Amino acid sequence: xxxxxxxxxxxxxxxxxxxxxxxxxxxxxxxxxxxxxxxxxxxxxxxxxxxxxxxxxxxxxxxxxxxxxxxxxxxxxxxxxxxxxxxxxxxxxxxxxxxxxxxxxxxxxxxxxxxxxxxxxxxxxxxxxxxxxxxxxxxxxxxxxxxxxxxxxxxxxxxxxxxxxxxxxxxxxxxxxxxxxxxxxxxxxxxxxxxxxxxxxxxxxxxxxxxxxxxxxxxxx
Amino acid sequence: xxxxxxxxxxxxxxxxxxxxxxxxxxxxxxxxxxxxxxxxxxxxxxxxxxxxxxxxxxxxxxxxxxxxxxxxxxxxxxxxxxxxxxxxxxxxxxxxxxxxxxxxxxxxxxxxxxxxxxxxxxxxxxxxxxxxxxxxxxxxxxxxxxxxxxxxxxxxxxxxxxxxxxxxxxxxxxxxxxxxxxxxxxxxxxxxxxxxxxxxxxxxxxxxxxxxxxxxxxxxx
DNA sequence: GTCTATAGATAGATAGAC
DNA sequence: GTCTATCTATCTATAGAC
Numbered sequence: 001x002x003x004x005x006x007x008x009x010x011x012x013x014x015x016x017x018x019x020x021x022x023x024x025x026x027x028x029x030x031x032x033x034x035x036x037x038x039x040x041x042x043x044x045x046x047x048x049x050x051x052x053x054x055x056x057x058x059x060x061x062x063x064x065x066x067x068x069x070x071x072x073x074x075x076x077x078x079x080x081x082x083x084x085x086x087x088x089x090x091x092x093x094x095x096x097x098x099x100x101x102x103x104x105x106x107x108x109x110x111x112x113x114x115x116x117x118x119x120x121x122x123x124x125x126x127x128x129x130x131x132x133x134x135x136x137x138x139x140x141x142x143x144x145x146x147x148x149x150x151x152x153x154x155x156x157x158x159x160x161x162x163x164x165x166x167x168x169x170x171x172x173x174x175x176x177x178x179x180x181x182x183x184x185x186x187x188x189x190x191x192x193x194x195x196x197x198x199x200x201x202x203x204x205x206x207x208x209x210x211x212x213x214x215x216x217x218x219x220x221x
Numbered sequence: 222x223x224x225x226x227x228x229x230x231x232x233x234x235x236x237x238x239x240x241x242x243x244x245x246x247x248x249x250x251x252x253x254x255x256x257x258x259x260x261x262x263x264x265x266x267x268x269x270x271x272x273x274x275x276x277x278x279x280x281x282x283x284x285x286x287x288x289x290x291x292x293x294x295x296x297x298x299x300x301x302x303x304x305x306x307x308x309x310x311x312x313x314x315x316x317x318x319x320x321x322x323x324x325x326x327x328x329x330x331x332x333x334x335x336x337x338x339x340x341x342x343x344x345x346x347x348x349x350x351x352x353x354x355x356x357x358x359x360x361x362x363x364x365x366x367x368x369x370x371x372x373x374x375x376x377x378x379x380x381x382x383x384x385x386x387x388x389x390x391x392x393x394x395x396x397x398x399x400x401x402x403x404x405x406x407x408x409x410x411x412x413x414x415x416x417x418x419x420x421x422x423x424x425x426x427x428x429x430x431x432x433x434x435x436x437x438x439x440x441x442x
Numbered sequence: 443g444t445c446t447a448t449a450g451a452t453a454g455a456t457a458g459a460c
Numbered sequence: 461g462t463c464t465a466t467c468t469a470t471c472t473a474t475a476g477a478c
Contacts, residue, residue, distance in 0.1 A: 036344075037260070038257055041452090041454095043453080051462080052462070053454090054456080055462070058462085062455075122339060124404045125404035125405045125407070128408040142410065160429070165410055169399070170395065174395070176394070181394075183342045188355070188358070189360065208381070209430060212434045264472090273445065274472090275444070275445070276444070
């Protein structure tokens, strides 16, 4: 971590720290997501790269730091996706629904990320707490929700007094649970929550749920 | 597992398989919930009981079977709680709201159970799949939801075409996420989802959300 | 049924040559 | 920066006496 990363020289396959590190991170992501932090094997990660176990310790310092690096990159991908959000040209109802749908799609496309987050929660988010990078990563999606929500509440369209963090939790919980708990839910209730045949149904259900909540007529309104 | 369990003889502290097994299960539940399946240590479990490691292997066969037994008992507790549900004397709206609130309360009171379920999902629910007991445990709550939902839909109160399993997933996702993901969510967004000061707020939010979804006016109605 | 002692395998981490 | 070989600790599991 003390040396400056060399730029890749095309055609000349030489010392390429950045490339090697990226490959280690790719494999480590899969292995940690597959088996959990304690279940993952450094030997197995090394065996599936073009490099050796010694390099993992050379680049990352240890298993713990490697897992932190995996988390940092995984959350980085999420943040990048959130920066592509383009829903603020829509009216508040359509904007929130679209945002919920994009969250739904993103969770479905990244089951490994979901597993990493579950694993990190089992470890009380101590790697996130120890990471400076993750501490200041913020959430573009949260800012988008905040603005749409304010607009919807100001216009009287939205009657719920939820704030952006609440709404983010509500949307995430449905999307996250569907992927994270699909195994136990499927085994106990005989329904595969990520069955492609039911995908549109759950995607619509999420949007309906969030919009119904935000726009419901309320006694105390 | 081949011997018949002896009833406890009060005052006479002798061979008491049932009691010893229960104590092992208590400690194992805590240890597995704390550290995950691979992170948990059989030595540590043994050290915290009045018995020895040898007894764990004697009674349960191995770490894997011990974890399965822990899951079986944990789900058994949930099922028992569900059998105490008494909400069908209420009208459908009040009944569903009450059921959601009881689910909310139960998840909050059993964080170890939530962690065990997360851990089991990381292992693709293979212990549940291998357990005969868990395969036929069913879900009293699901039956209650089914009946209330049918009544609400028949009377026209509920406009959503969700079935009982869908609704169970919706309610569970919110309750589960709030507890299971509180560490990463708190670290990233600076909000403690299980802060007692916000408890009533989220409890009400869940009920509002589910009822709003079920009773919303729909274009295609 | 309960104990001590230990087998047997494997994990994370590192030494040291090149 | 990269390799092989290995250290040290520790884990699950069991043997065998009582």
